[in-house]
Structures are given as structure tokens and as C-alpha cells.
Amino acid sequence: MNQTKYIFVTGGVTSSLGKGIIAASLAKLLQGRGYRTTIQKFDPYINVDPGTLNPYEHGECYVTDDGAETDLDLGHYERFLNVPTSQANNVTTGRVYLSVIEKERRGEFLGKTVQVVPHITNEIKDRMQLLGKSGDYDIVITEIGGTVGDIESLPYIESVRQLVWELGENNGIVIHLTLVPYLAAAGELKTKPTQHSVKTLMESGIKADILVCRTEHELSQELRQKLALFCNVKKEAVIQSIDASTIYEVPNLMLEEGLDVVALKKLDLPKKASPDLKTWNTFLKRLKSPKQTVNIGLVGKYVEMQDCYKSILEAFIHAGAANETKVNVISIHSEHINADNVEEKLGSLDGVLVAPGFGERGIEGKIEAVRFVRENNIPFFGICLGMQMSVIEYSRNILGYAEANSTEMNEKTTHPVVSLMEEQKNITDKGGTMRLGAWKCDIKPNTLAHKIYGEKTISERHRHRYEYNNKYADELQKAGLKASGVNPDTGLVEIVELENHPFFIGVQYHPEYKSTVANPHPIFVNFVAAAVNAHKK
Numbered sequence: 001m002n003q004t005k006y007i008f009v010t011g012g013v014t015s016s017l018g019k020g021i022i023a024a025s026l027a028k029l030l031q032g033r034g035y036r037t038t039i040q041k042f043d044p045y046i047n048v049d050p051g052t053l054n055p056y057e058h059g060e061c062y063v064t065d066d067g068a069e070t071d072l073d074l075g076h077y078e079r080f081l082n083v084p085t086s087q088a089n090n091v092t093t094g095r096v097y098l099s100v101i102e103k104e105r106r107g108e109f110l111g112k113t114v115q116v117v118p119h120i121t122n123e124i125k126d127r128m129q130l131l132g133k134s135g136d137y138d139i140v141i142t143e144i145g146g147t148v149g150d151i152e153s154l155p156y157i158e159s160v161r162q163l164v165w166e167l168g169e170n171n172g173i174v175i176h177l178t179l180v181p182y183l184a185a186a187g188e189l190k191t192k193p194t195q196h197s198v199k200t201l202m203e204s205g206i207k208a209d210i211l212v213c214r215t216e217h218e219l220s221q222e223l224r225q226k227l228a229l230f231c232n233v234k235k236e237a238v239i240q241s242i243d244a245s246t247i248y249e250v251p252n253l254m255l256e257e258g259l260d261v262v263a264l265k266k267l268d269l270p271k272k273a274s275p276d277l278k279t280w281n282t283f284l285k286r287l288k289s290p291k292q293t294v295n296i297g298l299v300g301k302y303v304e305m306q307d308c309y310k311s312i313l314e315a316f317i318h319a320g321a322a323n324e325t326k327v328n329v330i331s332i333h334s335e336h337i338n339a340d341n342v343e344e345k346l347g348s349l350d351g352v353l354v355a356p357g358f359g360e361r362g363i364e365g366k367i368e369a370v371r372f373v374r375e376n377n378i379p380f381f382g383i384c385l386g387m388q389m390s391v392i393e394y395s396r397n398i399l400g401y402a403e404a405n406s407t408e409m410n411e412k413t414t415h416p417v418v419s420l421m422e423e424q425k426n427i428t429d430k431g432g433t434m435r436l437g438a439w440k441c442d443i444k445p446n447t448l449a450h451k452i453y454g455e456k457t458i459s460e461r462h463r464h465r466y467e468y469n470n471k472y473a474d475e476l477q478k479a480g481l482k483a484s485g486v487n488p489d490t491g492l493v494e495i496v497e498l499e500n501h502p503f504f505i506g507v508q509y510h511p512e513y514k515s516t517v518a519n520p521h522p523i524f525v526n527f528v529a530a531a532v533n534a535h536k537k
Helices: 019-032 073-081 093-105 116-128 151-167 192-203 221-231 247-257 259-266 278-288 306-322 342-346 363-375 385-397 448-453 470-479 522-536
Strands: 005-011 037-043 090-092 139-144 172-179 210-215 238-242 292-300 325-333 351-354 380-383 416-419 435-443 457-464 481-486 493-498 504-507
Touching: 005 019, 005 151, 019 037, 019 073, 019 139, 019 172, 019 247, 019 259, 037 073, 037 116, 073 306, 090 093, 093 116, 093 151, 116 151, 139 151, 151 172, 172 192, 172 259, 192 210, 192 221, 210 221, 210 259, 221 238, 238 247, 247 259, 247 278, 278 306, 292 306, 292 342, 292 363, 292 522, 306 325, 306 522, 325 522, 342 363, 351 363, 351 385, 351 522, 363 380, 363 385, 380 385, 380 522, 385 416, 385 470, 385 481, 385 493, 385 504, 435 448, 435 493, 448 481, 448 493, 448 504, 448 522, 470 481, 470 493, 504 522
Parallel strands: 005 139, 005 172, 037 090, 037 139, 172 210, 210 238, 292 325, 292 351, 351 380, 380 504
Antiparallel strands: 435 457, 435 481, 481 493, 493 504
8 A cells, every 4th residue: 555544533413422432443443454554533622631631521541652641542542453552643732732833933934824724724634644654554543532513623624624635535534423312202213413413514514424323223224324315425334333232342333334344445445354353252252251250349539430440441341351250340439438437348349459540639548448458368459549559558557657658648748658759859840740651660580570470571651750769668678568560770669569468469550551452461360360269269
């Protein structure tokens, strides 16, 4: 292939229809046919990235190897394709405007009046083609965030219109995801919202090439014909996306509907062989036919919104399938845990994961949860802040430092067992103090971490500001909390674990970001296995 082909995915009627899952599913099918495929997400909000957004606002912030703080949809892309994403895969309006304003300040526009068209749209088009021009991909799928008709989305829609025109025939197509609601009172599916959505898209100069219709009920042939006629698409390009029991069924549903075949035909590309989904379907079979069930508590402070822990929940699905086990994740708000009720909340569980997070709220509940599972030999897994809580708990209850804390929570603590590194202390820009992206970790032999990974050196993704304080390393080590993983460049502790415990490990990084269908993360796999053993006892 000489020229990269482009597929744009837009959404209408309502948000949260699953553009990301449709984009990832189509990419999976195209990848399975032998096409080098990637996906990118363009978000219409004005934040430069989601790094400073409250998780309640936007769900989790997903981090790539190169340290980009991105939209959680990139997690779906990686989990489906098993291919790393990067800074180039996620662009926001804030980043686009920032780039254009910086160019204007440098005088790059030669005194021209800077406008949405052409300057903002040119910047968007350049970024839409960045991955395509790398030579690494045959097909680039671009998901446009938001809903057609939103004022924020207008520059992106206009950029898509221009780019499809510039790319020429068969080089760029638009898939429009829409909703066909079922009215119980009338007992029928209604096409009018889809018609209005397509009309709005056409008013912006874009004709949808393929319609993907989210629905709770099967679309009849008559309904498909009606949608084709009134939305100006071919009947075979009306694709049904019916509700599924798991997102991992969607690629097979899209295969049955022929989404990949229609897309390839419109891009004038050969179908090649049928998609190779053997590994995918083996995973799906294990996921749907578990041999046992375990109950694992997820102790966090954003549990009211499941998207805040999206990658963790998906990593449990991958690890559960690897163990042929259904993982029942029980969300427990850390603010509601105390010494009086901790046994009632955690005592019957097969394992406990203490989740990442920022800020002081709910940390005493996390510390109490760590103490309980440590003393009662319940499998424990701490991620980022969860690992830090295990260090604080051990320092308080084993070393006897009652005031032990993180300087994030208490700057005046007499025992800052978790603290900022010296070089971070004078930085005021929040993003500047963060340790982001992939960092190496050397694993010590004859440890749980080494047993899990089977490697001497690993690379994992980080997103945090505070660190294990090495001034306390010797004391903690002698008291039994072993540092089994250390960054070779900084000497910072990455992994802590306890001997003489069924399973007790805390990691400073975010292993959930690297768990995929094809490669479930080994810590999650081993943690679920430990929970299965605990359940049997």
C-alpha cells in the first residue's frame, strides 16, 4: 500500500453510545485481516489533556509509554489491538489551540489574522495525518469525541470534511454511530433521531458512508431499508450494533454485520483473508465459561463511578479469563472503612486491591484495609497510592511510627515515609512534578515479584508525584517489608512485598495500563490465582 487510508468515526443523538468500542472492534477486524491499523481520539474539551481533570468528570486518565496523559478510550484501543499508543493518538481542543497560539507568538503566520478556518482546521488536519504519514500504518481510524451538533465539535467536523475532500475518492470514509431507540409504549424502534443526526452531519458538508446503529432490539430488513433510503447510504452500510453482554463480543458482532467488509470496499482495499480471531475467541470462551468465582474488593475513593477504575476492571476480566475464573469486583468506598467495620466489609473477601488516587480524602480507610488484610492473610495488591498506603500502614503498626504519613497528606509529619524527591520540591506546575510514562524496574531474585514476572528488568507506566522515602528503606526491610523492585536510574523503590503472606504486593506504577486481551498482566493473573486459592480454603 502506497497511501494510508483514513476512517473517521463520528457520533450522533447522544453521547456514550460506544464510539471507542466500535472503532476498536473495527480496528481489530482490519488488523486480523493483515492491515496495520491504529486508532486516535480527538477530544473537544479545552483542557490540554485529561491529566488535571477530576476522575468524576472524565473517568480514569490513561497513560501511554511516552508519558502522555490521555482519554480512557486509548485503553480500549490498546486492550483490543495489543499495540501501544502514544501522545499522537490523543488530541484535545486545548492542545490544538495552544499549538496555534504558540505558532502565532513565534510569528509563523506572517502577520495574518489567525482564524478557526484555516489555522485551527489546518492544525487539526495535520494532527489527524501525523500517524498516517509515519509509514507505520495502512489504515488510521480517528474517533471524534462528543456528538454532531455540539458547538465544541464544529472545528473537528469541518476538518474531517476538508480532509475527506483533500484525500480524494476511496481514501477517507466516515462512519456515523447513532441511536435507534425502542419506544415501549409504541412497541417499536424509531429511526427519526438517526435521520436528524445524519441531516445535521450533512448540513456540515459530510455524507456518512456507513451507519452504525446502537439498538436494544434487532433491526428488521424493512427498518434497514428505511434508514438506507432516508440517510442516503447503501443498505449493506446500515450496521446493527445490538447491546452485548461484554464489550469483547463486539468485534464478532461487527464481523457478522460485515462492518469491516463494507469499510474495505469503500476504501477500495482487498478483503484479504478472513480475520484471525483465534486467540480472541479463546479468551472469549474462557470469559463466558468460568469454572469458579472469586470475590475481590476494590477499595477506592471514586467507586461511585466505574470509569474511574476502567483499566483495573478490564485487567481483572483478562486475568479472570486466564484463570478460568469469574472475578466479582466489589467496590468499597475507602471513606466508609474504619476499625469498627473493616472486618464486616473485608472479612469474607478472597482478595483486596487498594486502588490509586490523589489527595487526602479516604486514605485512613485505605490504611485500615491494608492492616486488616495483612493481619488476616487475605491476598493484597496495592497500586500506586495503594502501595504507598501499605508502606504507611507498616511504618505505623510494625515500626511503631504512629505519625508516619505521606507529605501529600501531612507536610509536617515527623515520619515522611512517602515524600517528594528533592528535585521536585521547588516545582509549582502540577504536571512538572509528575513521574509519567514508562520507567525501568530491576527485580531482585528470589522474590514474589520475580516469580510473577520471570524477568530481571521490566518496564511499567507511572503516574504519580510522591515516592517511597529511601531514608526508611533499611528499617522497613529489616522489619519484613521487602523492596523487591527498584528503578536502576534513580534508586527509587517500585515494588514492596511481604514474606510469609499468601500474596502481598504493592507497586508504585500502574500495571493495569498494560493489560490486554492477548497479554493479561502477570500481577493481576497471579493475584486472581491467589484469590482462587484463598477461596478454596
